[in-house]
Amino acid sequence: MQLLDGKNTAQTILNELKLGVAQRAAAGKKIPHLAAILVGNNGASQTYVNSKVKTCNQIGFISTLIQYEEDISEVKLLEKIEELNEDYSVDGILVQLPLPAHISEKKVIEAIAVQKDVDGFHPENMGRLIMGEEEAFIPATPYGIMLLLEHYNIQTKGKHAVVLGRSHIVGRPMSILLSNNTQPGNCTVTVCHSKTQNLKDVCLQADIIVAAIGQPEFLKADMVKEGAVVIDVGITRLPDASKKSGYRLVGDVDFANVAPKCSYITPVPGGVGPMTIAALMKNTYKSCTQKD
C-alpha cells in the first residue's frame, strides 16, 4: 500500500507555480491575483479561506481577502463581485461556500465572470468541462485529484472507476474527468448515490474508488477490492476531547481497515485537501496567463 501524499504533491505543484511567478515578475509580466470572499464566521470556512490566502502569499500571488458579517445583503455581495469582475488586476474570484441561507449561492456563482471563476462552479465552466474544452476552469477538488493521479503516474485507461456522490462540485465533474479521453482518464465510470442498490457489489468491482459523500468512514474494507486505488474526498470534523482543537478530521473512508487492501490511498488530512488548494492556484495562474 502506498500513500498518495497530497501534501507533498501539492508542494511540488506550488513550487512550480512559485518559479513561474518569479519568472513572470522578472519579465515584467502580470502577477496572479486571487480575491477571496468570506461571509460569516463558520470555523471550517475560515480555515479553508485562510489556507488559500496563505498559499497565495507563499508562492508570490497577490491575494485580497474580503470578509463580511453573516448578515450582509445579497445585493451588496453581488455588487462586490461585479466590482471584482471589472477589476483588471484580479485574475480569480472565489466565494467560500456555504453562504448564509438568505443569499442565493446560484446567483452568486453565476455573477462571477466566467474568465475569473477559478473555482469552476459557473455553469459555463461546467459545460466546457463536459465538452472537454481546454480553456475551462475545472472545479478545484476533482482537478486536484486528477493532478494527484497524474503525479503518481497511475494508469487509469480501461479501469473501472466508481464515484460515490453526484454533487456538481465533486462527484459529477469527477465522473466526467475520469471518463474523458485523456490520461488520467479513459475509465469506465459508475456514479453511485443514496438511491444506489447493492452499493457494496458495485464498489467491489472498482479499480478506483472516489468517495465524496460526506459521511465519516462510510467506505468499509469489505466494500473494497484488493489492490484498489482509493481517493477520499470527505473531511468531517468529529468532536475529540483528546485533541487541542477539540476535534479530529475524518474522511469518508474507514482508513485504518481499508488502507491495507489498497494499492494506493489518500490520507485525511494531507490527501485531497492540499491538492484542492494547489488546483485552485493552478486555475488562478492560468487565468492570469490567459491575459498575456
Place this chain on the structure above:
Amino acid sequence: MQLLDGKNTAQTILNELKLGVAQRAAAGKKIPHLAAILVGNNGASQTYVNSKVKTCNQIGFISTLIQYEEDISEVKLLEKIEELNEDYSVDGILVQLPLPAHISEKKVIEAIAVQKDVDGFHPENMGRLIMGEEEAFIPATPYGIMLLLEHYNIQTKGKHAVVLGRSHIVGRPMSILLSNNTQPGNCTVTVCHSKTQNLKDVCLQADIIVAAIGQPEFLKADMVKEGAVVIDVGITRLPDASKKSGYRLVGDVDFANVAPKCSYITPVPGGVGPMTIAALMKNTYKSCTQKD
C-alpha cells in the same frame, strides 16, 4: 417485450403542444418560432431539418428555414446567428450539424444565445444540466429519451443504467439525467466507451442500456440481461438495393435478436428519432413561454 413507440409518444407530445399553441393564439400570446439553419446538401441533414420544419408547421409553430451553400464563410454564418439572436420573434435557433470542415462548430454553437439554444448544446446549458437547473435546455436526444421513459412510466430509481458512448450531445447528458434525483432518474449510471474493458460483463449487469455509439447492430443479444430496457440512439444508413431509397436505417442494437430478451425496447426507425424532434419542439415552446 413491449415496444417503446417513439412515433406515437412523440405524437402525443406534439398534440399537447399544438393545443397549447392554439390556446396561446386565442389569448393573443406569442406563437413559438423556430429558426433552422442548414449548410450544404448532406442528405441525412436535409432529411432531419425538413422533418423539424414540417413538425413546426403541423403544430402551429412558425418556422424559418435558412439554407446556405457548402462554401458559406464562418463569418457570414455567425452574422446570421447574431441577427437571429437579436430578433425577438425567434424563440429557438438550431444549426444542423455536422458543419463543413472550414467552419468551427464550437464557435457556431457558442454564438447562439443561451436563451434560444433549443438544441441545448451551448456550454452554459450543458452546465445548467449538471447543476440540475430547471431553466436549462436539455439536449434534444437525451431529453426525448427521458420523455419516452416517463410516458411509459418506467421505474428507474435504483436501477443500473449503462450508457454506451460519451459524446457531449448524447452519452454524457444522458448519464447525468439518468443519475439525477428525479423520476425518471435516480439510476446508478455507468458510462462506457471505446476504452472500456469487459464491455459485455458491464452490459449484462444493466437494467437499462442506452446505446449511442453509432456502430450498426453493435449491441448483441449475449450482452443483454433478460428483462432489460434497451434504448437505441443509433441511426445509420446502410446501402440496401431492395429499398426504393437505396438504403435502410439500422440502429446500434441487433434488434431482431435483442428484442426478445427485453422488457422494453425502442425500434429504429420510430423510436428515439421522433422523440428527439418532440423534445426540440418542447424546448422551443418553453423558450417562447419564458418570454410571457
